[in-house]
Amino acid sequence: MARSKSPAKKPPRQYHHGDLRRALLQEALVTIRSEGVEGLTLREIGARLGVSRTALYRHFADKAALLEAVATEGFRSFREQLLAAWEAAGHGIAGLDAMGLAYVRFAVANPAHYRVMFGGFVEPKERQTELAAEAAGALHALEGALGELQRNGLVRGEDTATMARFVWAVVHGVARFAIDGQLRDPAAVDQLTRYAIERMRIGIAPGEAPAVTADALNRAARIDC
Amino acid sequence: MARSKSPAKKPPRQYHHGDLRRALLQEALVTIRSEGVEGLTLREIGARLGVSRTALYRHFADKAALLEAVATEGFRSFREQLLAAWEAAGHGIAGLDAMGLAYVRFAVANPAHYRVMFGGFVEPKERQTELAAEAAGALHALEGALGELQRNGLVRGEDTATMARFVWAVVHGVARFAIDGQLRDPAAVDQLTRYAIERMRIGIAPGEAPAVTADALNRAARIDC
DNA sequence: ACCTGAACACCGTTCAAGT
DNA sequence: ACCTGAACACCGTTCAAGT
Numbered sequence: 387m388a389r390s391k392s393p394a395k396k397p398p399r400q401y402h403h404g405d406l407r408r409a410l411l412q413e414a415l416v417t418i419r420s421e422g423v424e425g426l427t428l429r430e431i432g433a434r435l436g437v438s439r440t441a442l443y444r445h446f447a448d449k450a451a452l453l454e455a456v457a458t459e460g461f462r463s464f465r466e467q468l469l470a471a472w473e474a475a476g477h478g479i480a481g482l483d484a485m486g487l488a489y490v491r492f493a494v495a496n497p498a499h500y501r502v503m504f505g506g507f508v509e510p511k512e513r514q515t516e517l518a519a520e521a522a523g524a525l526h527a528l529e530g531a532l533g534e535l536q537r538n539g540l541v542r543g544e545d546t547a548t549m550a551r552f553v554w555a556v557v558h559g560v561a562r563f564a565i566d567g568q569l570r571d572p573a574a575v576d577q578l579t580r581y582a583i584e585r586m587r588i589g590i591a592p593g594e595a596p597a598v599t600a601d602a603l604n605r606a607a608r609i610d611c
Numbered sequence: 612m613a614r615s616k617s618p619a620k621k622p623p624r625q626y627h628h629g630d631l632r633r634a635l636l637q638e639a640l641v642t643i644r645s646e647g648v649e650g651l652t653l654r655e656i657g658a659r660l661g662v663s664r665t666a667l668y669r670h671f672a673d674k675a676a677l678l679e680a681v682a683t684e685g686f687r688s689f690r691e692q693l694l695a696a697w698e699a700a701g702h703g704i705a706g707l708d709a710m711g712l713a714y715v716r717f718a719v720a721n722p723a724h725y726r727v728m729f730g731g732f733v734e735p736k737e738r739q740t741e742l743a744a745e746a747a748g749a750l751h752a753l754e755g756a757l758g759e760l761q762r763n764g765l766v767r768g769e770d771t772a773t774m775a776r777f778v779w780a781v782v783h784g785v786a787r788f789a790i791d792g793q794l795r796d797p798a799a800v801d802q803l804t805r806y807a808i809e810r811m812r813i814g815i816a817p818g819e820a821p822a823v824t825a826d827a828l829n830r831a832a833r834i835d836c
Numbered sequence: 837a838c839c840t841g842a843a844c845a846c847c848g849t850t851c852a853a854g855t
Numbered sequence: 856a857c858c859t860g861a862a863c864a865c866c867g868t869t870c871a872a873g874t
Contacts (some may be wrong), residue, residue: 467808474645506730549810552807555788558780559783581779589812
């Protein structure tokens with residue numbers, strides 16, 4: 387009897403067993419997903435884990451640090467999914483399309499997480515944080531893909547970083563519309579995504595300024611043919 | 612002596628003279644600009660106006676309602692500035708460019724206000740709020756411009772609303788980069804803005820899919836000439 | 837090392853009471 | 856009508872104390 391690890395009435399309060407840091411991060415994410423960022427309180431996530439409400443301070447400096455970690459983690463898996471889409475599509479223009487779709491899909495599947503990453507809730511005081519590095523990494527995935535397309539002559543040859551920001555802007559904007567609920571059904575989101583990616587692709591397609599006014603088109607036709 | 616409206620020691624507490632609602636809105640905006648959304652407390656804005664901290668509830672249901680009003684007001688002046696740019700440039704493609712520049716310029720000039728408008732801090736419970744109408748109005752300004760360009764054959768003829776969202780996505784994304792401080796000097800912001808608008812314009816330029824792979828370009832050349 | 841519980845300062849909001 | 860001041864419930868954070 388004395389062998390039993392804990393009497394039936396009440397287990398002696400013991401320290402949190404495993405990786406409390408990870409558990410806190412996970413629990414924060416779950417709460418944010420269901421309640422939103424505004425609904426996240428340190429007290430409740432402590433209670434939910436059966437832990438004092440100050441236990442968290444052993445692992446994070448403050449609430450902002452917790453949110454920063456959430457965002458950092460988000461950027462990491464974000465980049466992974468972008469790269470996975472790029473690989474699965476076999477690179478090339480199809481790969482770029484796939485990355486764009488994956489981008490919007492991530493935002494739609496994890497709207498609260500996406501908000502923490504981009505909503506301006508997290509503003510790290512110091513320069514050169516892990517968050518900044520991870521965020522840059524996600525953009526870098528896009529840049530790498532565009533660089534390869536440039537080397538293969540599939541997109542225009544100008545500054546890759548600038549082009550990456552343009553592409554990012556397009557998919558981010560679409561994601562915003564989807565998250566904010568301005569587009570009701572998923573089909574509308576899909577349609578806008580495909581349209582935007584198509585127009586974006588044409589905007590960065592190689593060739594000497596292929597799109598011009600009807601007027602200029604006529605002039606060009608007269609000269610060339 | 613009894614004539615003097617108030618003895619030197621202390622003026623009798625009197626009600627807020629003019630338009631308290633407007634004063635609250637204005638003060639909230641000032642605070643947000645200097646302290647950010649997170650730094651806005653009802654108590655302090657009351658104190659700043661020399662008014663009890665509950666006086667606000669005579670004019671707004673709660674803090675969320677105040678923020679909603681701030682966002683609504685933002686969308687109104689936002690739309691005005693977009694339209695002004697469109698008019699000043701004399702419509703046309705130049706007008707579209709001007710609107711895009713004005714868009715980014717508004718965000719850069721009023722980053723905190725822009726964040727309240729788009730950061731997801733405000734989520735009106737009811738459908739069909741004044742905020743929703745005003746936000747739609749800003750997008751509608753863009754749609755109107757694009758519609759005119761379509762009628763004049765200056766951009767592609769497909770669904771105007773979808774095209775407007777695409778254009779909005781581009782400038783919104785650029786604004787985001789600028790606000791989040793990822794682009795250090797204003798010159799970099801300007802450069803990215805111009806680049807993005809140019810690529811966007813080409814993406815929606817009229818003509819039969821003018822941008823294609825080099826391969827398809829060769830085929831087309833062989834047939835046409 | 838890691839966790840606890842009481843305490844502190846601060847917030848949004850309510851409400852009976854004043855003019 | 857509009858404003859006040861006290862009170863309430865809730866929050867993030869600190870800190871001396873426990874194991």
